[in-house]
Amino acid sequence: MLTLFAAKGTVAVASQIALEEAGLPYNTRWISFADGDQHAAPFRALNPKGRVPALITDFGPLTETPAILEYISELSGNLMPDTPIERARVREMLSYLASTMHVNHAHKFRGARWSDDPAAHATMVAKVPETMAESCAYLESQLPDSGWLLDEYSIADIHMVSVCRWLAADKVDIENFPKLAAHFAAMKSRPAVARILQAHE
Ligand SMILES: N[C@@H](CCC(=O)N[C@@H](CS)C(=O)NCC(=O)O)C(=O)O
Structure with a gap:
């Protein structure tokens, strides 16, 4: 199962929408910027850049919205044109x-x-x-x-x-x-x- 780390008001919204539109099963893990979660050790272990989104896949964490969006589109066979x-x-x-x-x-x-x-x-x-x-x-x-x-x-x-x-x-x-x-x-x-x-x- 995919798990997306997100924080409110951030660019993570795009990855969440893509997961919903693709109909893929996933969990959301919200982190709090107000609490500095993005810089704390548990999250840094997943994404050393200290940024969201981070998508946890069967093959490890994937970061950077363009890469995550394209991965979601490839998994679903959707949301990308043909030519x-x-x-x-x-x-x-x-x-x-x-x-x-x-x-x-x-x-x-x-x-x-x-x-x-x-x-x-x-x-x-x-x-x-x-x-x-x-x-x-x-x-x-x-x-x-x-x-x-x-x-x-x-x-x-x-x-x-x-x-x-x-x-x-x-x-x-x-x-x-x-x-x-x-x-x-x-x-x-x-x-x-x-x-x-x-x-x-
Ligand atoms: N290039 C990355 C940028 C990710 C990024 O900068 N995310 C912001 C939220 S919109 C963040 O996590 N900032 C945390 C910080 O700077 O401490 C992407 O497109 O996913």
Whole structure:
């Protein structure tokens, strides 16, 4: 049985949605950032990076949202398009979300990763609405006028939910990006997505 380690409000939401949508049996183990669980020895033994998500498989822990999402899609034979170029497009989006947009967001709470200077932290926080809006503009440019990112529903659509959840708190009005707003609304109307978002409240 798969076990997913997650914390509320985090990118782990994407892996949870993918597990639900794939219909795979799994357990969720919630950890608390307020209690510093991600840095404590038991969790570090599973993920030395001290981050969620971490998916415990029969073959050991698997980390990094793009890898977890693709593993879930492979186990289920679902949530990935068929053609090589479309599969590459999915990976292109997952990579952007993880390596650029998530990192933009992380500058709000995790400035200590990049500087020891409190003044630098303040300027990083101030920049988040701008960089997240830039990322939204990129997503808007990639989405079709309606429907999913590609012809069929995929793990790329799922990963986008995790960053859209952060926008209001990051002072970005999603309504400035109509295709993204419609995509997020369509995602939230899916029962599996609604269930998981509710669990993060
Ligand atoms: N590249 C990783 C990033 C994971 C990550 O940074 N997760 C955050 C939560 S959104 C975390 O666990 N942060 C804990 C910390 O920085 O102490 C992924 O995409 O899964």
